[in-house]
Amino acid sequence: MGKDGGNLHIELNEHGQVIGSEGTRLSSKLGVLARNGILAPLNHKDWRLVPSMYKDRIWAHIKENTDATDDMKHILMMSFRSKWK
Known part of the structure; x- marks a missing residue:
């Protein structure tokens, strides 16, 4: 996800x-x-109908490729949801 295969740095305001x-x-x-x-x-x-195993897999992928922390999960998954479909 990040430049040159590295992890993306995530900052929140x-x-x-x-x-x-x-x-x-x-x-x-x-x-x-x-x-x-x-x-x-x-x-x-509807995103709410997507089984949690997929959502867990998505979150794991985001965490593997960024420096996201668990307290960022809700915000990043909301962002993902808005881009889905």
């Missing part, structure tokens, strides 16, 4: 918005992941 030089790259990468039908199946009409 006081409003929970991604900021910093990697913010745009993160948004782009989340969009690419959201269109991956294997990682995030597109056959569900």
Whole structure:
């Protein structure tokens, strides 16, 4: 996900918005992941109906490729959800 295969650095402001030089790259990468039908199946009409095993797999992928912490999960998964479908 990151430059040269490294992890993306994620910074959040006081409003929970991604900021910093990697913010745009993160948004782009989340969009690419959201269109991956294997990682995030597109056959569900509503994000709330996507089984948690897929959501856990998505979060694991984000954590493996960024320096995201567990307290960022809600914000990053909301961002992912908005890009899904």
